[in-house]
Each structure stands twice: as structure tokens, then as C-alpha cells.
Amino acid sequence: MTDEILRVALDTPLRRTFDYLPADNAPAVVAGQRVRVPFGRREKIGFIVSTESHSELEISKLKRISSYIDDQPTFDTALLTLLRWAADYYHHPLGEVIATAVPKLVREGAPLQERSFVWTLTAAGRAALEAGEPKRARQQRALLEHLGSDQAGIFEEALADWPRWRDHARSLRERDWVMRQERAPSAQTEEVAAANLEPTPAPTPDQQAALDTVIASGDTGYRAWLLQGITGSGKTEVYLRLAERQLRAGRRVLILVPEIGLTPQLVGRFAKRFAGIPLAVLHSGLTDTQRLEAWRRTHDGSARLVLGTRSAVFAPIPDLGLIVVDEEHDASFKQQEGGFRYSARDLALVRAQQLDIPIVLGSATPSLESLHNVSLGRYQRLSLPRRAANAQPPTLRLIDLRAEHVHAGLSTTAATTIEKHLANQGQVLVYINRRGYAPTLACTACGWVAPCLSCDARLTVYRQASRLRCHHCGADRELPRQCPQCGYAVKTVGQGTERIEESLAETFAGVGIARLDRDVVRRQDELEAVVSRIASGEARILVGTQMIAKGHDFPDVTLVVVLNADQGLFSTDFRAAERLAQTVIQVAGRAGRGDRRGEVLIQTEYPEHPLLRGLLDGGYEAFATAALAEREAAAWPPFARLAALRASALQADWATEFLAAARRAAPKANVRLLGPAPAAMAKRAGRFHAQLLVESADRTALHRFLDRWVPAVEALPEVRRVRWALDVDPLELF
Ligand code: ADP
Numbered sequence: 001m002t003d004e005i006l007r008v009a010l011d012t013p014l015r016r017t018f019d020y021l022p023a024d025n026a027p028a029v030v031a032g033q034r035v036r037v038p039f040g041r042r043e044k045i046g047f048i049v050s051t052e053s054h055s056e057l058e059i060s061k062l063k064r065i066s067s068y069i070d071d072q073p074t075f076d077t078a079l080l081t082l083l084r085w086a087a088d089y090y091h092h093p094l095g096e097v098i099a100t101a102v103p104k105l106v107r108e109g110a111p112l113q114e115r116s117f118v119w120t121l122t123a124a125g126r127a128a129l130e131a132g133e134p135k136r137a138r139q140q141r142a143l144l145e146h147l148g149s150d151q152a153g154i155f156e157e158a159l160a161d162w163p164r165w166r167d168h169a170r171s172l173r174e175r176d177w178v179m180r181q182e183r184a185p186s187a188q189t190e191e192v193a194a195a196n197l198e199p200t201p202a203p204t205p206d207q208q209a210a211l212d213t214v215i216a217s218g219d220t221g222y223r224a225w226l227l228q229g230i231t232g233s234g235k236t237e238v239y240l241r242l243a244e245r246q247l248r249a250g251r252r253v254l255i256l257v258p259e260i261g262l263t264p265q266l267v268g269r270f271a272k273r274f275a276g277i278p279l280a281v282l283h284s285g286l287t288d289t290q291r292l293e294a295w296r297r298t299h300d301g302s303a304r305l306v307l308g309t310r311s312a313v314f315a316p317i318p319d320l321g322l323i324v325v326d327e328e329h330d331a332s333f334k335q336q337e338g339g340f341r342y343s344a345r346d347l348a349l350v351r352a353q354q355l356d357i358p359i360v361l362g363s364a365t366p367s368l369e370s371l372h373n374v375s376l377g378r379y380q381r382l383s384l385p386r387r388a389a390n391a392q393p394p395t396l397r398l399i400d401l402r403a404e405h406v407h408a409g410l411s412t413t414a415a416t417t418i419e420k421h422l423a424n425q426g427q428v429l430v431y432i433n434r435r436g437y438a439p440t441l442a443c444t445a446c447g448w449v450a451p452c453l454s455c456d457a458r459l460t461v462y463r464q465a466s467r468l469r470c471h472h473c474g475a476d477r478e479l480p481r482q483c484p485q486c487g488y489a490v491k492t493v494g495q496g497t498e499r500i501e502e503s504l505a506e507t508f509a510g511v512g513i514a515r516l517d518r519d520v521v522r523r524q525d526e527l528e529a530v531v532s533r534i535a536s537g538e539a540r541i542l543v544g545t546q547m548i549a550k551g552h553d554f555p556d557v558t559l560v561v562v563l564n565a566d567q568g569l570f571s572t573d574f575r576a577a578e579r580l581a582q583t584v585i586q587v588a589g590r591a592g593r594g595d596r597r598g599e600v601l602i603q604t605e606y607p608e609h610p611l612l613r614g615l616l617d618g619g620y621e622a623f624a625t626a627a628l629a630e631r632e633a634a635a636w637p638p639f640a641r642l643a644a645l646r647a648s649a650l651q652a653d654w655a656t657e658f659l660a661a662a663r664r665a666a667p668k669a670n671v672r673l674l675g676p677a678p679a680a681m682a683k684r685a686g687r688f689h690a691q692l693l694v695e696s697a698d699r700t701a702l703h704r705f706l707d708r709w710v711p712a713v714e715a716l717p718e719v720r721r722v723r724w725a726l727d728v729d730p731l732e733l734f
């Protein structure tokens with residue numbers, strides 16, 4: 001027998017896999033299988049990624065695998081191919097990539113399958129039940145009745161509270177009246193149609209045209225569609241119908257959404273349309289056990305529809321037929337922290353390509369990357385230019401803050417317009433991109449402003465709680481009454497959501513006001529509480545950060561006020577304008593989704609700014625065309641490829657010295673190196689941050705460079721003093 005070598009990925013920062021020999025008396029081994037292996041003095045859990053006939057190490061030096069944890073693989077070969085692709089593309093160790101892809105409890109050895117048992121009656125048991133048996137054993141009789149009360153049987157877990165049920169069940173089983181069976185994964189294609197509880201609206205002509213185009217190109221085969229539909233145009237209806245086709249054909253569907261906490265309505269719509277179709281929801285708000293449970297239901301195929309945030313792109317879904325990425329422009333699809341920084345949207349496209357299945361990216365405000373891919377012919381565009389359900393798009397107007405009386409952030413025009421809409425029974429959304437009471441606390445005499453001691457940032461004032469807090473490191477202090485420097489009075493400068501809520505309450509006494517931001521909403525139920533205050537009409541004004549822009553469909557909102565659009569106009573980040581345009585259009589899209597036409601007011605000190613003018617005159621489309629031309633002229637993405645080497649250290653010099661050494665270690669290649677430069681906010685939570693950018697017109701050249709460079713960077717002596725990460729296709733440049 002030739003010794004087979006098993007290559008194992010382990011969750012270590014080492015950029016390599018490890019070779020082992022099969023365990024003694026080994027069963028057949030396949031890639032994707034979970035194993036326990038000796039590693040140093042301990043044992044570690046890893047995943048077999050391939051079987052090999054050669055090792056770079058001597059066979060006699062190789063250790064044996066201790067044990068196989070499962071008799072089936074954790075990943076099928078298709079998913080393993082995606083994980084390998086991600087490790088290569090993001091230049092990250094495969095072991096850590098795999099660790100990102102599976103729930104913590106699976107990494108720690110939890111069984112892949114939850115074995116669940118149901119107790120049902122046999123034919124003899126039914127007869128016994130009807131005959132009133134067993135006549136004397138009252139408790140056995142009661143259990144028999146209970147087990148017979150549901151045709152499908154009773155789950156063992158549901159019997160836990162039944163006194164001494166195991167004893168009674170054993171007696172019943174000895175008489176062949178009941179059986180214990182393992183629950184089988186459900187296979188229920190027929191139920192798709194039967195389960196639909198909601199009346200399905202007939203598609204609008206635009207929706208029908210989009211559906212016809214997708215359907216004409218086939219239910220299988222790779223195709224990337226960009227569904228560009230204005231807010232309220234009914235993109236979700238298109239996803240629902242495409243999903244339904246796949247479910248009917250017995251295939252499964254993956255829907256990726258930006259932040260599930262912010263889109264309960266979308267989950268609700270899928271759950272309602274496909275009631276009875278098993279659905280799994282995977283997001284960051286789950287406990288470890290909940291995540292394991294949802295993951296298992298995707299892994300064993302019982303979930304037919306998987307809805308999830310970023311990391312759900314790695315969900316193990318057999319017979320996947322369609323991927324949908326809703327709000328594809330959203331930054332939360334990009335993992336921007338930690339070691340493995342990936343784009344779930346981009347990986348979803350790779351996954352669709354590898355599986356040879358269609359993918360739909362949907363947005364009212366597509367990323368410039370995606371629009372560029374449309375013009376290159378890589379994606380096909382589907383347009384929904386009109387609102388469904390007869391609603392008119394809102395009218396947009398700029399308010400010149402320099403020409404108006406402004407009280408606590410609100411111009412006179414905005415205040416009188418709010419009053420008018422409230423009088424007409426409309427609801428109002430007020431958007432401001434700052435939480436807290438005020439962004440600054442300053443001295444009226446000496447010019448002191450409250451700084452964070454750990455960050456290059458100011459502390460935010462929380463007046464109700466009487467605290468000063470840092471939004472970057474979490475520092476939290478007592479709100480001082482006087483200037484700590486000179487003892488004079490202090491005052492708050494600027495506005496946050498809390499202050500706007502307060503001043504609206506003064507101006508519109510008696511009107512219900514709700515607030516939505518990350519300080520109010522830390523949990524799912526808190527979000528639902530705020531949303532239901534608006535939905536019920538109890539609250540008439542909603543103040544909030546970009547959280548109010550996402551996914552909600554409040555039909556009675558007729559006015560949206562954007563308090564300050566100016567922060568994004570003059571940023572150093574080349575993507576700031578794109579983000580501002582997307583936010584303005586998305587927030588504006590909340591207005592007038594019902595029968596009444598909506599109105600949008602945007603307060604600004606720069607009403608002549610070309611970005612704002614462009615958005616107003618030509619909409620997102622015109623903005624995007626102009627912005628793409630600018631990117632091309634400046635050779636920024638999508639017209640160039642970027643990677644950022646980021647570092648942080650306890651001393652400012654260490655981060656830049658490491659990056660300078662990395663720059664010196666760079667092999668000659670057709671790339672441009674920019675930096676090192678300190679981050680715009682260099683000090684954060686006591687660490688100093690800096691970055692070095694790598695730019696190339698050519699993706700292949702960039703990746704060939706990274707292949708050679710990353711190992712050299714890792715070997716630098718300076719590496720010990722820093723934390724570093726490579727960010728391929730970075731979204732934010734600080
Ligand atoms: P989007 O996701 O594009 O912003 P939605 O899918 O939320 O839009 O649809 C907006 C509203 O229009 C929803 O209330 C939805 O129920 C309704 N709608 C969508 N499609 C239709 C249709 N074909 N007929 C009637 N109403 C529709």
C-alpha cells in the first residue's frame with residue numbers, strides 16, 4: 001500500500017498547510033473532512049484540504065492523524081475550491097480562511113449533524129389507542145395519547161418535561177405500539193406553491209421585463225445580473241420570483257443582505273412568501289448555538305432558502321441554484337477588520353461562476369465597480385426605473401444653510417415644511433450622520449475641546465447620560481461642568497441625533513418622536529420596538545443615522561430631511577463622494593412610498609457643489625457617470641487595482657518603520673507603491689496606524705507582486721513590533 005499523505009489546514013497564522021499520514025485503520029478519506037491532529041504538544045482540529053502522494057518532508061517524520069471527527073466532509077469540493085480561491089486572492093492562510101467560514105462550535109469539534117428523534121405511533125399503536133389501551137397503566141396511556149396527537153410524531157426534546165417519559169416510552173415500544181425515528185432532512189418541492197400564504201402581486205411591466213430576460217437566459221449557467229431599480233421599484237418581488245423558480249426545480253437559494261438587524265422586513269417577506277419552506281438565517285446577532293443550528297440546517301440540506309450577512313457567502317449549501325446580493329453597494333459586505341479581509345459580494349460572484357449558476361446583484365445605487373462591470377459587458381443590467389404600486393418618486397430640494405435662520409441644526413424652511421407634512425397626516429424622517437448629543441464639548445474662554453486621550457479624536461457629548469464618550473475606542477467619562485483647564489463654562493458644539501430629537505420635541509410639542517441609531521438600538525428587539533412605533537403611527541417623526549435608510553418601508557413617510565450632507569463633500573477618501581450620493585439617494589427613497597408623493601430637503605452650506613447639483617439634476621445615474629470619469633482620469637478603482645498594507649503599533653514610528661522596510665523589501669514589479677503614510681486618524685485606541693498602498697493597472701501584475709512580497713513582509717524583523725494586515729481591494733483608505 002502506498003502511503004497516502006493528507007494535507008491539513010489548521011487555524012494558525014502560518015501561511016502553510018501541514019502534512020499527516022492517515023490514522024491507523026483509517027476509513028476512506030475525502031477533502032473537506034474534519035480531523036484531530038497532533039500539533040506541537042497539543043492536538044488541534046483541522047480540515048483535510050487534499051490528499052497527496054508526495055510531501056516536502058520525509059515520510060518518516062510525518063505524524064499520523066489522531067482521529068476523524070466525522071464520517072462526512074464539512075465542505076464539498078465546490079466550497080473548498082471557493083475557500084482556496086479566497087486564500088489565494090486575499091493572500092491569507094487557508095486555515096484562517098476556513099476558520100472564518102465555519103461556526104465557532106464546528107471549529108471546536110461540535111457534531112456536524114444534530115441528531116434529532118421523533119416518536120410516532122405504529123399501526124398497532126393506533127389500534128391500541130382506539131381500543132383505549134393500555135387500560136391499567138394510566139401514565140403510559142397518557143403518553144400514547146400524546147404521541148398520537150400529531151400525525152408527524154413528537155420530537156424527543158419536546159418530551160423532556162414529561163414525568164418519567166423514557167420509562168413509559170420503553171414499555172410502549174416493547175409492545176410495538178410506538179417507534180423512535182431519526183428526523184430526516186425535509187425534501188419538499190411540492191410545498192413551494194402550496195405554502196404561499198400571501199397574495200402575490202402581478203409583476204409590473206418593468207418587473208416582468210426583467211424576469212423575462214433572466215428566465216430566457218436559463219435557470220442554470222453563470223450569468224451576473226445587476227438589478228438596478230430605484231427605491232420602491234419592487235426589486236424584492238423580482239428576487240422572490242426568481243427564488244421561487246429555483247425552489248420549484250428543487251434547488252436552493254442564497255440571499256445575502258447587508259445587515260440583517262436592519263432588514264427584518266426583507267426576511268419577513270421571504271418567510272411569508274415561502275411559508276413552509278425551511279429557511280435558515282445566518283447573521284452576527286446569533287449566539288454560538290443558534291449559529292451552529294442554522295449552519296447545520298444549511299449543511300444537511302434541510303434549509304432550502306438561506307438568508308444571511310457577509311459570512312453567509314461561505315454557507316455550505318448543497319444544490320445551490322441562485323445567489324442574490326441585495327444592496328450590493330453596501331460597505332458591510334466588506335470585512336474591514338481582523339486578518340482576513342474579504343468582500344462577500346465579490347466572493348459571491350466567484351462562487352456563482354465556479355458553480356455555474358446565475359447571480360443577481362440588486363441596488364438603487366449600485367457601486368461604481370458594478371456599473372463599470374456593466375459597461376465592460378461582465379454584468380447585464382436589468383432596470384426598474386419606476387416605482388411599483390403607483391408611487392411617484394420624491395422631489396428633491398437643496399436648502400442653503402448660509403441664507404437661512406438655523407436653530408439647533410434645523411433651518412426655518414425645514415421646520416415649516418415638517419409642520420406642513422405633520423398637518424397633512426404625513427410622517428417625517430430626519431437624517432443626521434452623527435449619534436450622541438453633540439460631537440464636541442468646548443470651553444467658552446480658553447478654546448479647550450474635550451479630547452480622547454487614546455485617539456486623535458474628540459469626545460462626543462451624551463447629555464441625557466451626562467457622559468463624554470469616544471466613538472473610536474469606547475472611552476467613557478463624566479461630563480465636566482467646567483473647563484478642566486481654566487474653570488470657565490463649557491458648551492456643546494454641533495448636533496447629534498440626541499440633540500435633534502430634543503429640539504424637535506420642543507418645536508413640535510405633543511408629536512411622537514422616535515430615534516434610531518446605534519446607541520438606541522443594540523439588539524434586534526430594540527430595533528423592532530422603534531420600527532413598530534413608526535409603523536403604528538404612534539411616532540410621527542423619526543430621527544436617525546443611516547440606519548433609517550436601510551430597507552424599511554414606511555408608507556406614510558412623506559418628508560425626508562437630510563440635516564447635513566456636507567461631511568462627504570471634502571473627504572480625502574476617493575470613495576467618500578460615492579458613499580454620500582448613495583446615502584442621500586437611499587434616505588430620500590424612504591419618502592413617498594405610499595400613495596402620496598414624497599418631498600426631500602437637503603440642508604447644505606454648498607448648494608453649488610457639483611456633486612449635489614449633479615445628484616439633483618441627473619439623479620444617481622448622472623452622478624455615477626461623472627464619478628466614473630473622474631476615477632478614470634485619476635486612475636483609481638475600478639480603473640486600477642489596489643491593495644493596502646496596514647499596520648498599527650504602540651509607537652507611531654514603529655508602524656511607519658515597518659511599512660518603510662516592507663517597501664524596501666518589495667520585489668521589482670509593474671506596480672506603484674504609495675506611502676507609507678500615517679492614517680488620517682493616526683492614533684486610535686492607543687495604537688498608531690499607518691498604511692502603504694500598492695496600485696497597479698493590471699490585476700494579474702498586482703497579484704504576482706503580492707505572491708512574492710507577502711512572504712518577504714512576513715519575514716521582516718520589524719514585524720514583531722506591529723499588527724499588520726493586507727487589505728486587497730480596500731474599501732476605505734484612512
Ligand atoms: P425595492 O426593494 O425596490 O425598494 P420593494 O420590493 O420594497 O422595492 O417594493 C416597494 C413596494 O412596492 C412594496 O410595498 C411592495 O409590496 C410593492 N410592490 C412591489 N412589486 C409590486 C407589484 N408588482 N404590484 C404591486 N405592488 C408591488
Ligand code: ZN
Nearest residue numbers: 443446483486
Ligand atoms: Zn477653558
Ligand code: ZN
Nearest residue numbers: 452455470473
Ligand atoms: Zn478614543
